[in-house]
Amino acid sequence: MLSIKDISLKFGGIAVLDSISLDVAEGSIHALIGPNGAGKTSLLNCITGFYKPTQGSIRYSGNELIGLRPDQVSRVGVSRMFQNIELFPHLTVLSNILVGCHLHMRYSALEAAFRFGRMLKEELFHLEVAEEIIEFLDLEAVRHKKVADLAYGMQKKVELGRALAMKGRLLLLDEPFSGLNVEEKQDIARYLIETWQERKITLFLIDHDVQAVADIAGRISVLDYGRKIADGSPEEVLSDPRVIAAYLGSAEKSPAQPAREEAKR
Amino acid sequence: MSASTAQSADTLPKLLMQAASGPHAGETALRQKKLGVWSPITWRQYGANVRDTYLGLRALGFNEGDRVFFASENAPEIFYLDLAVQVFRGLMAGAFPDSQGEEITHLMEHARSRFAVVGDQEQADKLLALDLPRLERLIVIDDRCMSEYEDKRIMTFAALMELGRNAGDHGDESFLSAVAAGKPSDPVALLYTSGTTGKPKGVLLSQASAVHAGRAMVVAEGLTPEDEMISYLPYAWVGERMFSLFYALAARYKVNFPEDFDLEVVLANWREVRPNIPAAAARVWEGLCSRVYIGIDNTTAFKRWIFRTLMPIGHQAASDRLSGKRSPWWVRLCLPVADLVLFRPIRLELGLSQARSAYTGGSALGPEVFTFFHSIGVTLRQIYGQTESCGVAVMHQGEHVYVDTVGEPFPGMEMRISDGGEVLLRGPLVFSGYLDNEEATAAGLLDGWLRTGDQGSIRDGQLIIFDRMKEVCRTAAGEEFSPQLLQNKLKFSKFIREAVVVGDDRPYVAALVQIDYDNVGNWATRRAINYTTFKDLCLRPEVRTLIADEIAATNHGIPPGLRIQKFHLLQKELDADDEEITRTAKIKRAKVESKYAELIAALYENVSEEMGAQ
Numbered sequence: 067m068l069s070i071k072d073i074s075l076k077f078g079g080i081a082v083l084d085s086i087s088l089d090v091a092e093g094s095i096h097a098l099i100g101p102n103g104a105g106k107t108s109l110l111n112c113i114t115g116f117y118k119p120t121q122g123s124i125r126y127s128g129n130e131l132i133g134l135r136p137d138q139v140s141r142v143g144v145s146r147m148f149q150n151i152e153l154f155p156h157l158t159v160l161s162n163i164l165v166g167c168h169l170h171m172r173y174s175a176l177e178a179a180f181r182f183g184r185m186l187k188e189e190l191f192h193l194e195v196a197e198e199i200i201e202f203l204d205l206e207a208v209r210h211k212k213v214a215d216l217a218y219g220m221q222k223k224v225e226l227g228r229a230l231a232m233k234g235r236l237l238l239l240d241e242p243f244s245g246l247n248v249e250e251k252q253d254i255a256r257y258l259i260e261t262w263q264e265r266k267i268t269l270f271l272i273d274h275d276v277q278a279v280a281d282i283a284g285r286i287s288v289l290d291y292g293r294k295i296a297d298g299s300p301e302e303v304l305s306d307p308r309v310i311a312a313y314l315g316s317a318e319k320s321p322a323q324p325a326r327e328e329a330k331r
Numbered sequence: 332m333s334a335s336t337a338q339s340a341d342t343l344p345k346l347l348m349q350a351a352s353g354p355h356a357g358e359t360a361l362r363q364k365k366l367g368v369w370s371p372i373t374w375r376q377y378g379a380n381v382r383d384t385y386l387g388l389r390a391l392g393f394n395e396g397d398r399v400f401f402a403s404e405n406a407p408e409i410f411y412l413d414l415a416v417q418v419f420r421g422l423m424a425g426a427f428p429d430s431q432g433e434e435i436t437h438l439m440e441h442a443r444s445r446f447a448v449v450g451d452q453e454q455a456d457k458l459l460a461l462d463l464p465r466l467e468r469l470i471v472i473d474d475r476c477m478s479e480y481e482d483k484r485i486m487t488f489a490a491l492m493e494l495g496r497n498a499g500d501h502g503d504e505s506f507l508s509a510v511a512a513g514k515p516s517d518p519v520a521l522l523y524t525s526g527t528t529g530k531p532k533g534v535l536l537s538q539a540s541a542v543h544a545g546r547a548m549v550v551a552e553g554l555t556p557e558d559e560m561i562s563y564l565p566y567a568w569v570g571e572r573m574f575s576l577f578y579a580l581a582a583r584y585k586v587n588f589p590e591d592f593d594l595e596v597v598l599a600n601w602r603e604v605r606p607n608i609p610a611a612a613a614r615v616w617e618g619l620c621s622r623v624y625i626g627i628d629n630t631t632a633f634k635r636w637i638f639r640t641l642m643p644i645g646h647q648a649a650s651d652r653l654s655g656k657r658s659p660w661w662v663r664l665c666l667p668v669a670d671l672v673l674f675r676p677i678r679l680e681l682g683l684s685q686a687r688s689a690y691t692g693g694s695a696l697g698p699e700v701f702t703f704f705h706s707i708g709v710t711l712r713q714i715y716g717q718t719e720s721c722g723v724a725v726m727h728q729g730e731h732v733y734v735d736t737v738g739e740p741f742p743g744m745e746m747r748i749s750d751g752g753e754v755l756l757r758g759p760l761v762f763s764g765y766l767d768n769e770e771a772t773a774a775g776l777l778d779g780w781l782r783t784g785d786q787g788s789i790r791d792g793q794l795i796i797f798d799r800m801k802e803v804c805r806t807a808a809g810e811e812f813s814p815q816l817l818q819n820k821l822k823f824s825k826f827i828r829e830a831v832v833v834g835d836d837r838p839y840v841a842a843l844v845q846i847d848y849d850n851v852g853n854w855a856t857r858r859a860i861n862y863t864t865f866k867d868l869c870l871r872p873e874v875r876t877l878i879a880d881e882i883a884a885t886n887h888g889i890p891p892g893l894r895i896q897k898f899h900l901l902q903k904e905l906d907a908d909d910e911e912i913t914r915t916a917k918i919k920r921a922k923v924e925s926k927y928a929e930l931i932a933a934l935y936e937n938v939s940e941e942m943g944a945q
Binding site for chain 2 (some may be wrong): 197
C-alpha cells in the first residue's frame, strides 16, 4: 500500500535518514520503533509532505507522494495523528472533528457565509460523519466541551478522531501512546485495533513503547540513527540482537556499534 | 377514549398491541439517541419489532415457556426481547451489565437458559469465556468488532428480527393469536434479588401484578401519554422494569434511551429529555445535590450570595409544606422571585424543569437532601417496595409527603405490621413465588402476606421503615441497636458515602467509613490540601478530623450507649466486583465483616492509637 524506497534526508551535513526502504502492506498494523532521534518522525514528515527527501521515492497506491503538499497527501488518502496534540484548544470536540472533515467539503465561502446551496447539505452530511466518530470513540460525554478543558488522554482520542474524519485509507500515527498512563494506553490501543478491524484502515504507527507496539502491531521496523536495522514480526524483531542493543540496549558492548562502523566504511 | 379497551387488556403484550394498532399508533413510543439525534420509534414499529423478535425466536426453536438470558445496557432490543418472551410465556433472566463470571453462570444455570442475548462484544466475551454447555444461541445487539468471531452460536439481533420478518404469511396472525392467548397468571418477569446474603433468588412476577402496578401508578400520579421518561437504570432491576415497561405501557408514555450509560452522558441526556417523572436511587439524588453545592462553592461571589440569600426561603417554604403548615407571608411573597432567579435555573441545570414528581428509592435519603429538592420546587417522593412486591408498593401520594415516611400503600395494596414488628404487604402486587425454590417462597409469605424483612411502624397510614429485621444487633452491654439506622444517619453527611456499623456483642459501637470522594475531594481542594488518589485523600489527617467531626455531630442524636466510639476510614471504595456491595449498592455485611476483620478488630483494641469521635 505504502512503499518507501531508498529515502534519504539530509539537514545540512547531518543525514537524518539514510536510504530507508520499507513497505506497509494493505490491511496491516505496521509499527516503526527506534530510540530518540532515530528519524522516525522525520520519515513521517517525508511521507506527509512536510519534508522533501533528498532522494528516493514514496508511493502510495501507485501515486508518488514526494512533491505533493501536505493537503494533497491527505487528499490521496493518507491521514495523520500528531504526536503533540495539534487540535484547536478553544474549539469543542465536535468542531475539532469537523475540521478533519473540512478536506472533503466542496462548498464555496459565499455559500458558507449566507448558508445556502451545497453548504447545508454537506454540513449535515459531515455532522453525521463526525457523530459516527464520536460514537466510535465514545466521546459523547465531552462532545460539546472545549478541547483545552480535557485531560491529555482524552485529547489524544480527539486527535485520533480528527484523523479518522479525514477518511484516509492509511493512518499515520506519531507516538499515539506518548504521555499516557497505562489505562489510557490500553484505551487508545483498543480504539486503534477497532479502527483497523472495523473501519479497515491500515495503520502505520511510530512509538517508543515497545511493549504497547508489540501487542498490537503485526509487523515492526526498527530505525537507529537514520538506518533501518530490522524489519519483521514482533517476535523476530524483539529478539534481534541488534535491536536489543540499539534500542533496549547495553551501552557498553553494543553489537550494533560495529555494524554501524562497517556501514560507514 | 379507549379507556374501556385499555381496561380489557390484562397482559403487557396486549397493552402493547392495543397501542400499536390503536388511533395513537403513529405516536412516539421509544426514542434512542443515535449519532447525536433522538430517533423515534412509534408504537406501530414497537409492536412490529416485538412481533419480528417473537417470530425470529420461534424460527430458532424457542418454545413456549423457554428461558433466555440477557446481559446488556438498556436498548430497545432488550424491550422487544422481553415482550416477545412474555408472549411465549417464557422467562427472561438478566444480569447487570457489569456482572462477572460466576454470577452469570449462576443465573444462566438457575434459569436453564438455552438462549442468551448480549449488548456488545464485551458482554459476549464474558459469556464465551464461561463454560455454558446449555447455551445454543448467542444473540448480539451491537456486533461491532465481532466480524472475526467464528463461533457458530453467534448471530446478531438484526438477523434475528430479519428471520422473523421472513417467517411467512401467517406470522402476523400466529403472533396476534399468541398475544391474545396470554393470561394474567402468565409470568411477566423473572428478577433476581440483589443477594446481600447468599445466592440471588429468582422472583417470579405475574402479568396481573405488572398490569395492576401500571394502572395504579397511572391513577396515583396522573400519568399521561405526553410524559417522558429516561431509561438508564439496570434493566435487570425491578426499578427499571416498573418505570420503563409496566408504567410506560399502562400510560403509553415515551421512554428515551441515552446514547451511553456513563453517568455524565446519562445526566447530559437527561437534561435534554427533561423527564416528567424522573426516578433514581437515593445516591443519585445525593449526587445531584452535591453537584449543586460543589458548583456553588466554585462559582462567582455574586452567585454564591444569591444562593445563600434565596435558598433559606425555599427551605422555609419546603419545610412548611412538608409539615403541612402555611408559610409566613414574607416567604409567600419572596418565593416566586426566588423561584425565578434561583430555583428555576437549578431545575433546568439538573434536568428537572419538567418534573411533575420525582421518585427516590433503594435506600434511605437524608432529610437534608430530601428537603433540598423540595426547596428548589421539585416534589420528591419516597417509593418503597422490593422485587417481591413488583417494585413500588408503598409511595408518597398526593400532598402526603413527609421526610421520615415512605408513604402509603398503592391502590389495591394492604399493609400491616406483624407482632414481631415486620412490615407485611398483601395485594395484587405480591409475587408468585421464587423460581424452583418452594422453601424460600413459603418462608417469604405469611398467610398470603408478603414478609418484607423490614422492621417498621405505621403512623396515620404512613409507613416508616427502621431497618432490616435480621440486622438488629446488641452490644455487649445489652443495648439493642440497628446498624442500618446508624449507617443511614452517618450517610446523611455529604462527606460520608458508605458506612458499616459494627458492635454486635462488642463493648461499644464502631464504624468503617467510606468517604464521598467528590465532596471530600472538593472540600480538600478548597483548603489547599493536596492529594493524588482516593487512598491518599483518606490518609490526610485533616480528612480524618473532618469525618470525626461529622460523626460527632451524628452522635448527638443517638442514645449515649449507641454512639459511635471509634471509626476507621476505608482506603478503598466498596465495590460490587469485590463482592462487598450488591449491584444495587447494598452492603453485603457478612463479606465486608470477614474481609475487614482485622480492621474491625483494631477498632476494639485498647492499645489502638485510633482516636474516637467522641
